[in-house]
Amino acid sequence: xxxxxxxxxxxxxxxxxxxxxxxxxxxxxxxxxxxxxxxxxxxxxxxxxxxxxxxxxxxxxxxxxxxxxxxxxxxxxxxxxxxxxxxxxxxxxxxxxxxxxxxxxxxxxxxxxxxxxxxxxxxxxxxxxxxxxxxxxxxxxxxxxxxxxxxxxxxxxxxxxxxxxxxxxxxxxxxxxxxxxxxxxxxxxxxxxxxxxxxxxxxxxxxxxxxxxxxxxxxxxxxxxxxxxxxxxxxxxxxxxxxxxxxxx
Amino acid sequence: xxxxxxxxxxxxxxxxxxxxxxxxxxxxxxxxxxxxxxxxxxxxxxxxxxxxxxxxxxxxxxxxxxxxxxxxxxxxxxxxxxxxxxxxxxxxxxxxxxxxxxxxxxxxxxxxxxxxxxxxxxxxxxxxxxxxxxxxxxxxxxxxxxxxxxxxxxxxxxxxxxxxxxxxxxxxxxxxxxxxxxxxxxxxxxxxxxxxxxxxxxxxxxxxxxxxxxxxxxxxxxxxxxxxxxxxxxxxxxxxxxxxxxxxxxxxxxxxxxxxxxxxxx
Numbered sequence: 001x002x003x004x005x006x007x008x009x010x011x012x013x014x015x016x017x018x019x020x021x022x023x024x025x026x027x028x029x030x031x032x033x034x035x036x037x038x039x040x041x042x043x044x045x046x047x048x049x050x051x052x053x054x055x056x057x058x059x060x061x062x063x064x065x066x067x068x069x070x071x072x073x074x075x076x077x078x079x080x081x082x083x084x085x086x087x088x089x090x091x092x093x094x095x096x097x098x099x100x101x102x103x104x105x106x107x108x109x110x111x112x113x114x115x116x117x118x119x120x121x122x123x124x125x126x127x128x129x130x131x132x133x134x135x136x137x138x139x140x141x142x143x144x145x146x147x148x149x150x151x152x153x154x155x156x157x158x159x160x161x162x163x164x165x166x167x168x169x170x171x172x173x174x175x176x177x178x179x180x181x182x183x184x185x186x187x188x189x190x191x192x193x194x195x196x197x198x199x200x201x202x203x204x205x206x207x208x209x210x211x212x213x214x215x216x217x218x219x220x221x222x223x224x225x226x227x228x229x230x231x232x233x234x235x236x237x238x239x240x241x242x243x244x245x246x247x248x249x
Numbered sequence: 250x251x252x253x254x255x256x257x258x259x260x261x262x263x264x265x266x267x268x269x270x271x272x273x274x275x276x277x278x279x280x281x282x283x284x285x286x287x288x289x290x291x292x293x294x295x296x297x298x299x300x301x302x303x304x305x306x307x308x309x310x311x312x313x314x315x316x317x318x319x320x321x322x323x324x325x326x327x328x329x330x331x332x333x334x335x336x337x338x339x340x341x342x343x344x345x346x347x348x349x350x351x352x353x354x355x356x357x358x359x360x361x362x363x364x365x366x367x368x369x370x371x372x373x374x375x376x377x378x379x380x381x382x383x384x385x386x387x388x389x390x391x392x393x394x395x396x397x398x399x400x401x402x403x404x405x406x407x408x409x410x411x412x413x414x415x416x417x418x419x420x421x422x423x424x425x426x427x428x429x430x431x432x433x434x435x436x437x438x439x440x441x442x443x444x445x446x447x448x449x450x451x452x453x454x455x456x457x458x459x460x461x462x463x464x465x466x467x468x469x470x471x472x473x474x475x476x477x478x479x480x481x482x483x484x485x486x487x488x489x490x491x492x493x494x495x496x497x498x499x500x501x502x503x504x505x506x507x508x509x510x511x512x513x514x515x
Contacts, residue, residue, distance in 0.1 A: 013513060014513060014514070016425075016514075077353065077354075077512075080354075080355075080356050081356035082352065082353055082354065082355070082356050082512055083512050083513065084509035084512075086513075096356070098354070098355075100354060101350075101354045104350060104351065104354050104355070105351065107278060107282055109281075109282055109285040109286070110278065110281070110282070110285075114278075117274060118274065118275070118278060121270070121271040121274050121275070122271070122351070122355060122357070123355075126270065127270055127274075150285075
């Protein structure tokens with residue numbers, strides 16, 4: 001059982017310019033009587049998301065559409081729990097997994113094997129769990145003996161294969177993605193695709209941000225179109241895609 | 250979602266502590282990463298610390314006209330622990346700033362980054378500590394079991410450094426010129442704290458004022474005196490325990506209040 005419920009969620013980013021971030025400035029402001037007028041504290045605020053209300057339940061496959069800067073990434077970060085709404089409430093139930101930035105935490109100086117433990121640990125896997133699945137991960141990544149070499153000696157493709165192999169062993173209840181993951185050469189791509197499909201199938205809720213109509217139509221059953229941080233349209237995937245991308249020719 | 254600030258802070262800290270295997274791994278990783286391709290590895294730190302202790306010991310020992318058998322172990326213990334305390338505080342300043350990548354992508358407890366930094370410095374301290382028995386042998390003394398009396402004091406130092414590092418990490422994430430200010434303050438505290446000079450060399454009245462009002466002095470005494478065959482005073486313990494209680498109170502309140510804002514500040 002997983003569920004997500006957003007009620008009137010807003011996200012405001014405070015923008016501290018060099019002045020706003022300085023303690024001196026802050027002290028001087030107070031000392032000179034303070035100009036608490038402008039907008040409460042005097043700093044600029046960027047509203048990244050405004051008044052978002054929606055709920056997701058088991059079986060929902062949500063596609064996020066919108067131009068750059070529409071708030072897709074911010075929304076994904078809210079869902080992952082990295083950000084907490086500035087106002088409004090976000091209730092998220094279920095174990096969250098994210099396939100965003102799958103290379104995060106990989107240390108180029110460490111060996112592939114060490115990196116499996118590092119990356120796995122960051123994803124919340126215990127050491128015992130990783131040890132148990134180590135062979136499976138190494139085999140999937142097709143790194144062979146290279147797994148005992150420092151990652152800096154890897155090609156870009158090998159690097160991604162390693163990151164992919166570790167990051168996709170989790171089976172979260174809520175899966176977050178920023179575009180579809182596709183790695184490696186033809187042979188590996190096929191295997192990776194299979195694993196992605198399996199991951200998506202086993203998750204209770206999927207949220208994926210994408211600019212690809214085909215991808216959204218293929219994987220999702222619902223879509224939200226974000227524009228300037230607000231929901232422009234929320235509903236059936238075909239209807240939203242038609243409105244966002246235009247009627248198919 | 251809107252728990253009390255203290256509960257928010259405590260939940261995060263408890264969750265970070267439960268992740269101790271990850272903290273351990275990341276801390277080791279940090280140390281190894283710095284020295285990955287060098288032959289001596291982290292023992293480079295030991296070497297440079299050893300040279301510094303030797304140089305300062307000889308120069309200041311002669312200036313103050315103190316017997317080396319007394320001064321060299323004093324300087325060694327002082328510098329080793331001062332290096333630990335000051336690097337925990339300076340690296341605490343960038344505790345959250347440096348972890349920006351992880352903080353913005355993974356919903357890990359934020360205190361984990363503080364624990365990782367402290368653990369990394371404990372490992373480095375371990376490497377530096379090797380010097381102390383060597384210094385003792387060099388001046389013709391033998392290490393004794395009584396030196397283990399430093400351990401309870403060290404734990405109290407850790408408890409104090411943990412709240413201090415957490416607090417500066419929060420403040421520095423918000424105010425980016427604080428790290429520079431704190432670095433300068435540390436520099437001054439270094440000269441005010443008896444690391445390179447022995448407290449007994451100070452004129453009585455000035456000395457007791459300068460020493461007793463310096464919180465770092467009390468922390469340092471907790472770990473240093475047992476190493477030199479003395480015991481910390483009740484005042485050292487009292488001040489350190491008091492600081493731990495008050496400091497954690499403040500840190501919990503601030504952390505609880507701003508825990509959710511930190512990701513926005515980065």
